[in-house]
Protein backbone atom coordinates (compact mmCIF):
# COMPACT_ATOMS: atom_id res chain seq x y z
CA UNK A 1 0.00 0.00 0.00
CA UNK A 2 1.57 3.27 -1.10
CA UNK A 3 1.89 6.25 1.20
CA UNK A 4 -1.43 8.18 0.90
CA UNK A 5 0.47 11.45 1.35
CA UNK A 6 1.83 11.08 -2.17
CA UNK A 7 -0.88 12.22 -4.59
CA UNK A 8 -1.01 9.97 -7.66
CA UNK A 9 0.22 11.66 -10.82
CA UNK A 10 -0.53 10.76 -14.42
CA UNK A 11 1.63 12.66 -16.90
CA UNK A 12 0.98 12.48 -20.65
CA UNK A 13 4.09 12.96 -22.79
CA UNK A 14 2.87 14.09 -26.20
CA UNK A 15 6.40 13.98 -27.66
CA UNK A 16 6.51 15.65 -31.11
CA UNK A 17 2.74 15.56 -31.60
CA UNK A 18 -0.23 17.87 -31.09
CA UNK A 19 1.99 20.92 -31.39
CA UNK A 20 -0.49 23.46 -32.71
CA UNK A 21 -4.10 24.31 -33.17
CA UNK A 22 -4.82 20.82 -34.52
CA UNK A 23 -4.38 19.64 -30.94
CA UNK A 24 -7.10 21.90 -29.55
CA UNK A 25 -9.80 19.30 -30.09
CA UNK A 26 -7.73 16.79 -28.11
CA UNK A 27 -7.40 19.25 -25.24
CA UNK A 28 -11.11 20.02 -25.21
CA UNK A 29 -12.00 16.33 -25.18
CA UNK A 30 -9.51 15.68 -22.40
CA UNK A 31 -10.93 18.57 -20.40
CA UNK A 32 -14.46 17.20 -20.83
CA UNK A 33 -13.36 13.73 -19.75
CA UNK A 34 -11.92 14.82 -16.46
CA UNK A 35 -13.95 17.94 -15.72
CA UNK A 36 -14.94 16.54 -12.35
CA UNK A 37 -11.39 16.18 -10.98
CA UNK A 38 -11.41 17.06 -7.30
CA UNK A 39 -8.53 17.91 -4.98
CA UNK A 40 -8.16 14.41 -3.60
CA UNK A 41 -8.18 12.83 -7.04
CA UNK A 42 -5.08 11.92 -9.03
CA UNK A 43 -3.27 14.77 -10.67
CA UNK A 44 -3.21 14.96 -14.47
CA UNK A 45 -0.44 16.77 -16.33
CA UNK A 46 0.25 17.06 -20.06
CA UNK A 47 3.80 17.59 -21.30
CA UNK A 48 3.37 19.40 -24.59
CA UNK A 49 5.68 20.50 -27.42
CA UNK A 50 6.93 24.07 -27.01
CA UNK A 51 4.71 25.30 -29.84
CA UNK A 52 1.57 24.21 -28.00
CA UNK A 53 2.45 25.97 -24.75
CA UNK A 54 0.93 29.37 -25.68
CA UNK A 55 -2.37 27.62 -26.51
CA UNK A 56 -2.67 25.56 -23.36
CA UNK A 57 -3.84 28.17 -20.83
CA UNK A 58 -6.92 28.89 -22.95
CA UNK A 59 -7.52 25.26 -23.94
CA UNK A 60 -7.31 24.00 -20.36
CA UNK A 61 -8.86 27.02 -18.61
CA UNK A 62 -11.37 26.00 -15.96
CA UNK A 63 -10.10 22.42 -15.91
CA UNK A 64 -7.80 20.88 -13.33
CA UNK A 65 -5.35 19.65 -16.01
CA UNK A 66 -1.86 21.06 -15.49
CA UNK A 67 0.87 21.25 -18.07
CA UNK A 68 4.56 21.41 -18.67
CA UNK A 69 7.29 20.99 -21.27
CA UNK A 70 9.45 18.11 -22.50
CA UNK A 71 12.85 19.77 -22.21
CA UNK A 72 14.61 22.71 -20.56
CA UNK A 73 17.94 24.41 -21.15
CA UNK A 74 20.46 24.15 -18.35
CA UNK A 75 21.07 27.88 -18.91
CA UNK A 76 18.81 30.83 -18.15
CA UNK A 77 19.61 32.95 -21.24
CA UNK A 78 22.34 33.60 -23.78
CA UNK A 79 23.84 32.16 -26.96
CA UNK A 80 22.11 28.76 -26.96
CA UNK A 81 20.42 28.57 -30.34
CA UNK A 82 17.21 26.60 -30.33
CA UNK A 83 17.07 26.11 -26.57
CA UNK A 84 14.23 27.12 -24.25
CA UNK A 85 15.02 28.32 -20.73
CA UNK A 86 13.31 27.89 -17.38
CA UNK A 87 12.08 31.52 -17.27
CA UNK A 88 10.57 31.08 -20.75
CA UNK A 89 8.69 27.99 -19.57
CA UNK A 90 7.38 29.59 -16.40
CA UNK A 91 6.38 32.60 -18.52
CA UNK A 92 3.97 30.28 -20.33
CA UNK A 93 2.60 28.94 -17.07
CA UNK A 94 4.46 25.61 -17.09
CA UNK A 95 4.83 23.88 -13.76
CA UNK A 96 6.51 20.64 -14.87
CA UNK A 97 9.32 19.66 -17.19
CA UNK A 98 10.86 16.36 -18.27
CA UNK A 99 14.60 15.90 -17.80
CA UNK A 100 16.66 13.06 -19.19
CA UNK A 101 14.03 11.29 -21.27
CA UNK A 102 15.75 8.38 -23.02
CA UNK A 103 14.90 9.85 -26.43
CA UNK A 104 16.83 13.01 -25.49
CA UNK A 105 19.70 10.91 -24.17
CA UNK A 106 19.76 8.85 -27.37
CA UNK A 107 19.02 11.39 -30.12
CA UNK A 108 20.58 14.49 -28.56
CA UNK A 109 23.52 12.94 -26.75
CA UNK A 110 22.37 14.10 -23.32
CA UNK A 111 24.75 12.75 -20.71
CA UNK A 112 24.06 12.32 -17.01
CA UNK A 113 25.94 15.60 -16.46
CA UNK A 114 23.65 17.47 -18.85
CA UNK A 115 20.61 15.87 -17.22
CA UNK A 116 21.94 16.92 -13.81
CA UNK A 117 22.20 20.54 -14.97
CA UNK A 118 18.68 20.46 -16.42
CA UNK A 119 17.22 19.13 -13.17
CA UNK A 120 19.07 21.91 -11.33
CA UNK A 121 17.71 24.53 -13.79
CA UNK A 122 14.16 23.27 -13.28
CA UNK A 123 14.46 23.41 -9.49
CA UNK A 124 16.04 26.88 -9.69
CA UNK A 125 12.92 28.14 -11.48
CA UNK A 126 10.45 26.26 -9.30
CA UNK A 127 9.47 23.87 -12.04
CA UNK A 128 8.88 20.28 -10.96
CA UNK A 129 11.41 18.15 -12.83
CA UNK A 130 10.28 14.70 -13.91
CA UNK A 131 13.63 12.95 -14.06
CA UNK A 132 13.60 9.93 -16.37
CA UNK A 133 15.85 6.96 -15.68
CA UNK A 134 15.87 3.39 -16.95
CA UNK A 135 17.96 0.71 -18.57
CA UNK A 136 18.24 -0.53 -22.16
CA UNK A 137 17.48 -4.17 -22.93
CA UNK A 138 21.14 -5.29 -22.95
CA UNK A 139 21.58 -4.01 -19.42
CA UNK A 140 18.43 -5.76 -18.21
CA UNK A 141 19.45 -8.99 -19.89
CA UNK A 142 22.77 -8.77 -18.07
CA UNK A 143 20.90 -8.35 -14.77
CA UNK A 144 22.39 -4.88 -14.19
CA UNK A 145 19.16 -2.86 -14.34
CA UNK A 146 19.10 -1.79 -10.69
CA UNK A 147 22.72 -0.64 -10.67
CA UNK A 148 22.28 1.20 -13.99
CA UNK A 149 19.10 2.98 -12.95
CA UNK A 150 20.31 3.95 -9.47
CA UNK A 151 23.56 5.30 -10.95
CA UNK A 152 21.60 7.47 -13.39
CA UNK A 153 19.49 8.83 -10.54
CA UNK A 154 22.52 9.42 -8.34
CA UNK A 155 24.42 11.32 -11.02
CA UNK A 156 21.42 13.50 -11.86
CA UNK A 157 20.74 14.46 -8.27
CA UNK A 158 24.04 15.34 -6.65
CA UNK A 159 24.02 18.90 -5.40
CA UNK A 160 20.56 20.31 -4.68
CA UNK A 161 19.45 20.54 -1.05
CA UNK A 162 17.04 17.88 0.21
CA UNK A 163 14.24 20.45 0.59
CA UNK A 164 14.32 21.05 -3.15
CA UNK A 165 14.40 17.38 -3.94
CA UNK A 166 11.06 16.68 -2.30
CA UNK A 167 9.51 18.62 -5.23
CA UNK A 168 11.11 16.16 -7.61
CA UNK A 169 9.36 13.38 -9.51
CA UNK A 170 11.34 10.40 -10.83
CA UNK A 171 10.02 8.28 -13.69
CA UNK A 172 11.39 4.77 -14.13
CA UNK A 173 11.17 4.17 -17.86
CA UNK A 174 12.96 1.04 -19.08
CA UNK A 175 14.12 1.86 -22.61
CA UNK A 176 12.97 -1.55 -23.90
CA UNK A 177 9.39 -0.71 -22.85
CA UNK A 178 9.13 2.74 -24.45
CA UNK A 179 6.97 2.75 -27.54
CA UNK A 180 7.37 -1.02 -27.99
CA UNK A 181 4.15 -2.36 -26.50
CA UNK A 182 6.25 -4.42 -24.04
CA UNK A 183 5.06 -3.00 -20.74
CA UNK A 184 7.05 -4.06 -17.65
CA UNK A 185 5.26 -6.40 -15.28
CA UNK A 186 3.96 -4.77 -12.11
CA UNK A 187 6.57 -6.76 -10.14
CA UNK A 188 9.45 -5.63 -12.36
CA UNK A 189 8.33 -1.99 -12.17
CA UNK A 190 7.93 -2.24 -8.38
CA UNK A 191 11.36 -3.86 -7.97
CA UNK A 192 13.09 -0.87 -9.54
CA UNK A 193 10.87 1.81 -7.98
CA UNK A 194 11.35 0.17 -4.56
CA UNK A 195 15.11 0.22 -5.10
CA UNK A 196 15.01 3.89 -6.12
CA UNK A 197 13.05 4.77 -2.97
CA UNK A 198 15.48 2.76 -0.86
CA UNK A 199 18.39 4.58 -2.45
CA UNK A 200 16.75 7.96 -1.83
CA UNK A 201 16.21 7.00 1.82
CA UNK A 202 19.88 6.07 2.24
CA UNK A 203 21.00 9.22 0.52
CA UNK A 204 18.53 11.87 1.77
CA UNK A 205 16.74 10.26 4.71
CA UNK A 206 13.47 8.32 4.97
CA UNK A 207 11.27 11.41 5.34
CA UNK A 208 12.42 12.90 2.02
CA UNK A 209 12.25 9.51 0.30
CA UNK A 210 8.64 9.07 1.43
CA UNK A 211 7.65 12.37 -0.19
CA UNK A 212 9.21 11.93 -3.62
CA UNK A 213 6.77 10.59 -6.21
CA UNK A 214 7.93 7.75 -8.44
CA UNK A 215 6.25 6.99 -11.77
CA UNK A 216 6.47 4.07 -14.14
CA UNK A 217 6.59 4.74 -17.90
CA UNK A 218 6.82 2.50 -20.96
CA UNK A 219 3.84 1.30 -23.04
CA UNK A 220 1.30 2.07 -20.30
CA UNK A 221 -2.30 1.67 -21.45
CA UNK A 222 -5.62 1.72 -19.65
CA UNK A 223 -5.62 -2.08 -19.78
CA UNK A 224 -2.31 -2.33 -17.88
CA UNK A 225 -2.25 0.76 -15.68
CA UNK A 226 -4.34 -0.33 -12.67
CA UNK A 227 -2.11 -3.28 -11.72
CA UNK A 228 1.04 -1.16 -12.02
CA UNK A 229 -0.45 1.72 -10.05
CA UNK A 230 -1.37 -0.61 -7.18
CA UNK A 231 2.32 -1.21 -6.41
CA UNK A 232 3.47 0.33 -3.13
CA UNK A 233 6.30 2.44 -4.54
CA UNK A 234 4.61 3.52 -7.78
CA UNK A 235 2.77 6.82 -7.50
CA UNK A 236 1.71 7.30 -11.10
CA UNK A 237 2.54 6.84 -14.75
CA UNK A 238 4.34 8.66 -17.54
CA UNK A 239 2.32 7.90 -20.65
CA UNK A 240 3.55 8.44 -24.20
CA UNK A 241 1.63 6.98 -27.14
CA UNK A 242 -1.58 6.33 -25.20
CA UNK A 243 -1.72 9.96 -24.05
CA UNK A 244 -2.50 11.06 -27.61
CA UNK A 245 -5.98 9.59 -27.21
CA UNK A 246 -7.86 11.73 -24.68
CA UNK A 247 -10.27 8.90 -23.79
CA UNK A 248 -7.37 6.51 -23.12
CA UNK A 249 -5.45 9.06 -21.05
CA UNK A 250 -8.57 9.81 -19.01
CA UNK A 251 -9.10 6.06 -18.46
CA UNK A 252 -5.52 5.69 -17.18
CA UNK A 253 -6.10 8.67 -14.93
CA UNK A 254 -9.28 7.07 -13.58
CA UNK A 255 -7.39 3.85 -12.86
CA UNK A 256 -5.09 5.74 -10.47
CA UNK A 257 -7.46 5.68 -7.55
CA UNK A 258 -7.03 8.26 -4.80
CA UNK A 259 -5.44 6.77 -1.72
CA UNK A 260 -7.18 6.68 1.61
Ligand code: PGA
Nearest residue numbers: 178179218219239240241
Ligand atom coordinates in the same frame (compact mmCIF):
# COMPACT_ATOMS: atom_id res chain seq x y z
P1 PGA B 1 5.17 5.12 -24.42
O1 PGA B 1 6.20 6.29 -24.07
O2 PGA B 1 4.05 5.19 -23.40
O3 PGA B 1 4.71 5.43 -25.81
O4 PGA B 1 5.91 3.84 -24.32
C1 PGA B 1 6.51 6.61 -22.74
C2 PGA B 1 7.49 7.76 -22.70
O5 PGA B 1 8.34 7.83 -23.60
O6 PGA B 1 7.45 8.61 -21.81
